[in-house]
Amino acid sequence: MQLQNKFAQKIPRTVWVLGFVSLLTDISSEMIHSILPLFLVSVLGANVLTVGLIEGVAEATASVLKVFSGVLSDYLGHRKGLAMLGYGLSTFVKPLFAIATSPTGVLIARFGDRLGKGIRVAPRDALVADFTSPEIRGAAYGLRQSLDTIGAFLGPLAAFTLMAASGNNFRLVFWLALIPGFLAVALLTVGVREAKTSRTQESRRNPLQWQALHSLGQRYWILVVVALLFNLGNSSDAFLLLRAEQTGISAPLVPLTLVVMNIAYSLSAYPLGILSDRLGKFGLLLGGLLLYALVYLGFAFVQAPWQVWGLFALYGLHLGMSQGLLLALVANIIPANLRGTAFGFLNLAVGLALLPASLLAGGLWQTMGATATFIAGSLFALAAVLLLLTQRHKYLKDINIK
Template sequence: MMNKSQVASKKQNKAIPKNVWVLGFVSLLTDISSKIIDSLLPVFLVSTLGANLLTVGWIEGIAESTASVIKLFSGAFSDYLGKRKGLAIAGYGLSTLVKLLFALATSPMWILIARFGDRVGKGIRVAPRDALVADATDEANRGAAYGLRQSLDTIGAFIGPVVAFALMSVWEQNFRLVFWSALVPGILALALLAGGVKESNTKVAHQQSNPLNYDNLRSLGKSYWQLVAVALLFNLGNSSDAFLLLKALEIGIPASLVPLSLLVMNLTYFLSAYPVGLLSDRIGRLGLLVSGFTLYVFVYIGFAFVNIQWQLWSLFALYGLYQGLSKGLLLALVADQVPANLRGTAFGVINLAIGVALLPASILAGSLWELVSSKATFIAGSVFAFGAIILLLATTKNPQD
């Protein structure tokens, strides 16, 4: 007879389901589209539309917070319906449509509206998409599945800035023409999602009651709610990545090269996300997540004091490694701990917590940058992350231990 370790090893070799692969490639194409714009947007706002750093913080914070509020209701609605795909299509479709506004923008208000619409689309799609991955997997291969989807997503995030850099060079710094080009991969992603993803063979039970009522939320469990608290605290210091790009400008990296900083970041993210997810299926997720948060603390301290360009490139690489050590693992931990018929709600609630934090985080970052210095922005981020590590170690047990 096989012992427990042999059984676990056999389970580990299960193929990752088709839905996960397709969702990964949908994310890849969507991220190409988004990162073409995102890698240039802070520079476009400041240099072309005349926005200040506090305006950038408000735009990013409002957009991300809106998305997270919608994730709550979208996730809960997918649980109520027992279906996820339609909501995912609606979300990806809206995000693709509003990309037109970035190319047409004549003031920061246009960008706010465009970012708002894009993040609403993200809010609609993310919780059902993450729940689709959980529905198609089990605990033995869930870390690998989330890691794979994150890796494919990150290939897109890697390619997007390369495309932006190439098109900016060929089209002589024509921001608007580059923004128009971002529509193409977005449309391809929508077509792939519609034709390639199927609802889980193991149908999610239809919720007979409101998934957001007290009894259902309580049934998510103490460990889950502790994880929500950790995510909330961590993200109070995790402002928009736009401030990382602005740091690159501050130390003298040319605007045309700024998108390449995202390329470096996403290369290490891509290379680490799947191996880390695979490893978490074998040794547990908590220690790896703590390692990711700890790396974030040191990287943000590095961003505070960096003044040499090659050091900045190294920090972007390490920032990508932090993402590989944390983002997929957090999702896998959520999926491990909650009932299958409340997964959409669980992903929605934790994303709401993150979004509630992102608005004050981005406003705080922009205010500190404007009123004190860029150093203050990044030191504050590292302090919040350190607090989250303490809370995580004090309250959360690894469900696989």
């Protein structure tokens, strides 16, 4: 506890503010997203294919825009403005969910929401790096991830509580989701300033030029390939939920498995971030990817509901060991004036992998069964681990990227 308090005092105020902005935004977004499929099907009469199309278009949009917003934040040397634009757009389109009378209306709202996410993510992640030194970046990114994840499970809980209290009034929940969204934008506006390190003459150069992309370095591009390879086996959480139900967990309890996962994630990300600053990020990141491989192997052969609950908790621990640490490791090996660009390409690689990953998982499930789906995911994770291990010397030669 004393060690954690010591690091908490070092983390800049801006990082704490960005963490609470993420928390409030996730409460707002998840209040809507957790019940949106039910709204589409039961109220607007959409079919499952339409639900999948809306989600696919929305997520693809966010993935592509993360690159351009990151590049723009490097070129202009202004990250806060883009972050405000992204968070603001995601908030101000939320009334469109409440007034939607057709799936097309929901698609427009969902597109605007993910457009906002695509604009804000890379500049926000770069802001965390701008305000922190390499010695505390693991803790800083872990803290932001922990706060973000708290919002990810408070949002659905708030939605289902309000649904029960209002007699399944979807539109009322959508309207009330505006409140934490507005609070997030207000907090970002008054609580975050632009980092001086963002305003340099170098940042006026085009970050998409070959010279700039080459200067990101081999170690960075190896991490991008590792993220792409790993996420080819990281299919939608929907398959985890289907496996939980298939194993014997009753339908009303299935969503609670994600709550367990997010609690484990939120409780582990910050302490493990602190630990990474003391012991090294590379080893913990490897451990997180290896844990994922073992968890997916567990899902392949799981036989009892109690095992499912344990696997979801371990899955959350994997997220705590990998998500923030990957960002911190990237931040420590790239030039300061290209942070937005680097985070943008990293997020693009992850986003591009998600669609084929889910298609592969669905195809294997349909033709060979659930066991094949999870074995394949485990094998992709092991391939990512092996690639990182072969390049281990590149990441341990500099003490600043421990």
